[in-house]
Amino acid sequence: MPEHWPFLLMGGLMLFLFFGLGIISHKARLPAVLLFIILGIVIGGLLSGQGKTLYQAAEIGIVLLFFLLGLEFPLKRMLEISKRIWPTGLLDLVLNLGVGFLIALAFGLHVTAAFLIGALAYASSSSITIKMLEEKKRLASPEAEFILALLIFEDLVAPILVSFLAGMYSGTEVTVQSLGLLLFKILALTVGAILVGYYGFRRLGTFMEKYLETDLMPLFAVAIAFGYAGLAVALGLSEVLGAFLAGVMLSETGRSKELEHLILPVRNITLPFFFFWFGTTISFGEGVPMAVLLVTLVLWSIVAKLLVGFYGGRRYGLSPRVALRAGLSLGQRGEFSAIIATLAPPQLRAFSGMYILSTALAGIYLFNKAPGWSRWMHQRYFSPAPKHGAASSD
Secondary structure, eight states: OSSSOOOOOOOOHHHHHHHHHHHHHHHHOOOOHHHHHHHHHHHHGGGGGHHHHHHHHHHHHHHHHHHHHTOOOOHHHHHHHHHHHHHHHHHHIIIIIIHHHHHHHHTOOOOHHHHHHHHHHTTOOOHHHHHHHTTOOTSSSSSSHHHHHHHHHHHHHHHHHHHHHHHHHHHSSOOHHHHHHHHHHHHHHHHHHHHHHHGGGOOOOOHHHHHHTTTHHHHHHHHHHHHHHHHHHHHTOOHHHHHHHHHHHHHHTTOHHHHHHHHHHHHHHHHHHHHHHHHHHHOOOTTTTTTHHHHHHHHHHHHHHHHHHHHHHHTOOOOOOHHHHHHTOOOOOOOOHHHHHSSHHHHHHHHHHHHHHHHHHHHHHHHHHHHHHHHHIIIIIIIIOOTTTOOOOO
């Protein structure tokens, strides 16, 4: 194939491939993101001359993803969610990021690499989980609110975590001073967004009413998203944190739903490029790296989410059976792990790709089995034994 394809030709072919994979994923009931990653692994070598173009499209997609995510979190909502879910959120951090970090250290990885592995294991995939809840008609189930609250907590932590890792992998020596400066930058960017959102965008009601239905509003919204994401990059942080905070700022206008409707089509076109581009960065030329660590981490990741779902769900007020069902529904990793994996050095990127694919497939399998398995586990371990002569109940 030619080294440099015309931009329009390559873009058209890639979008057609994404469309075809989307159809296949819908029929097979698999998350499309997995197929996009696999496509990148398979044909990435054929597009070696298009790396810069692919990355730019991928960056736009991921910025718009986090911008739209931020639109869902006005300041008041973030505070309400945090108050109720924070104990479970902390347990999630400790069991997944913390223990994942310790497992990587035990296998001899350097502290920085081990922290990246822990971060890789942290967040469940919001896109896969919500899609599965919809397909299995479980959005109205008792555990759905708890699962969504936990995903929201992870969504709030993940951009900060990505920026922290981006700073650690910036090439500068990690010291107490550099970590302190990094935390100061994150805090300054966050506080700045809160102040601008609360004292600025909250007062733009008349402006939004006047221009919301015009062709100018997408320009305004995307300008804010790109601008604040670019400011984050200029500060040595991740663009995803800036994009997320840009969404939080604009959410204070009270027009999140209308803005999401305007931006969503652009995100849907550009986001597949991110997962495809990530796939192109993965090479298995030397086989699966650190296979024992991979198996250990995958198994622990499933167990950790089960523990988080069960004990966190019980504290949230769920019954043992419903809490078990929630825990069995959280194992899949996806978009956040892929974002974190892009920060990894080449020798860890193949490991990260295998981890994401393994946990996503295992998580989808457990999600499908969750109702039946939770019923069996509840009857086996939590239901009191029926009295002599009495029939047992489900």
